[in-house]
Amino acid sequence: QKEVEQDPGPLSVPEGAIVSLNCTYSNSAFQYFMWYRQYSRKGPELLMYTYSSGNKEDGRFTAQVDKSSKYISLFIRDSQPSDSATYLCAMSANAGGTSYGKLTFGQGTILTVHP
Amino acid sequence: EAGVTQFPSHSVIEKGQTVTLRCDPISGHDNLYWYRRVMGKEIKFLLHFVKESKQDESGMPNNRFLAERTGGTYSTLKVQPAELEDSGVYFCASSQGELLEAFFGQGTRLTVV
Numbered sequence: 146q147k148e149v150e151q152d153p154g155p156l157s158v159p160e161g162a163i164v165s166l167n168c169t170y171s172n173s174a175f176q177y178f179m180w181y182r183q184y185s186r187k188g189p190e191l192l193m194y195t196y197s198s199g200n201k202e203d204g205r206f207t208a209q210v211d212k213s214s215k216y217i218s219l220f221i222r223d224s225q226p227s228d229s230a231t232y233l234c235a236m237s238a239n240a241g242g243t244s245y246g247k248l249t250f251g252q253g254t255i256l257t258v259h260p
Numbered sequence: 261e262a263g264v265t266q267f268p269s270h271s272v273i274e275k276g277q278t279v280t281l282r283c284d285p286i287s288g289h290d291n292l293y294w295y296r297r298v299m300g301k302e303i304k305f306l307l308h309f310v311k312e313s314k315q316d317e318s319g320m321p322n323n324r325f326l327a328e329r330t331g332g333t334y335s336t337l338k339v340q341p342a343e344l345e346d347s348g349v350y351f352c353a354s355s356q357g358e359l360l361e362a363f364f365g366q367g368t369r370l371t372v373v
Contacts, residue, residue, distance in 0.1 A: 149302070177360050188264070188351055188364030189303070233303065237360055246291050246355055246362060247316060250303040 148172050151234055151251025160260050164221040168234035168251045171215065175236040175249070178210050180219045183231045183253065192232075193219065224258045231255050262286070264365035266352050272371045278340040281368045285334070285354030291315075292335050293355075293362060294327060298348040306350075309335060342372045 151168045158164055166180075177196055181189035193208040195201045195217075201208045207220040217236075221228055234251040265284040273279050285292045294306040306325070307317040311332035320327070324343070329335040339346050349369050353362040 147302070151302075179360070181364075186366070188353075188366045190364070191361055194361060235303075246293060246308055246360060247305050247319075248293075248295075248303075248362070249305070250295075252302045 146171060148249050149234060149236060149251040152254055153252050155255040155257060157257045157259065158224055160224060160226060160258055162224050162258070164224050164228070164256060164258075166219040166232050166254050166256070168217050169215055170217070170236055172236070172238070172249070173215070174238040177237040178208070178217050179235045179248070180208055181233040181235055183233060189233055226258050226260055229257045264352055264354050264363050266365035266368050268368060269366065270369045272373060273342055275344055275372055276341045278338065279342055279370060281337045281350050281370070283335045283337070283352030283365060285352070286363055289354035289356050290332070291355040291362070292329060293353040294335070294337055295351040295353065296348050297351065298345075303351065306337075339370075344372050346370060347372045
């Protein structure tokens with residue numbers, strides 16, 4: 146069983162739609178949760194970063210973490226064609242110590258927002 | 261400020277040959293990471309440098325892979341000899357101090373034929 150499960154999609158939505166992207170995980174040691182966006186032929190770019198459970202909002206993006214269910218989500222409001230990319234969830238067990246910075250990724254969800 | 265730079269962007273080699281990938285991190289970033297994405301799979305951690313020291317190399321697949329970071333600046337990842345299953349995209353990332361925000365390079369696409 147993978148440590149992080151993410152539905153690869155693809156997901157296709159019309160412009161303006163609300164997009165919901167999700168990951169589940171099995172390692173209860175994960176405390177830091179990230180969402181990366183990756184455009185074709187580019188490297189992953191950090192979108193959101195959350196520590197432990199709760200919500201975090203940044204513009205049209207909202208990240209949610211539910212540690213009790215081992216479930217994280219990314220919501221995109223008023224989606225735009227420029228949001229079309231692969232969205233990757235990633236997790237880390239700790240900051241500091243010997244394993245900080247080691248990220249465990251989901252497979253990524255391919256999102257297309259059509260005009 | 262320049263981002264993380266990787267060379268080459270694409271490499272095609274024959275099975276049994278040697279390939280060296282290079283990563284230039286963001287200036288001042290002590291942490292440097294190598295990751296790999298094999299086709300159809302998730303991005304996987306390979307190893308982590310803090311300055312010139314290997315902090316964690318638990319993700320290195322086998323002893324055909326050798327990573328170095330001389331002087332704590334740029335890093336190289338050598339694959340010798342390359343096998344077909346080594347094909348994939350190799351990413352380098354760097355971060356500052358104990359921050360988890362890692363900046364990724366564009367990746368090197370390695371094809372072993």
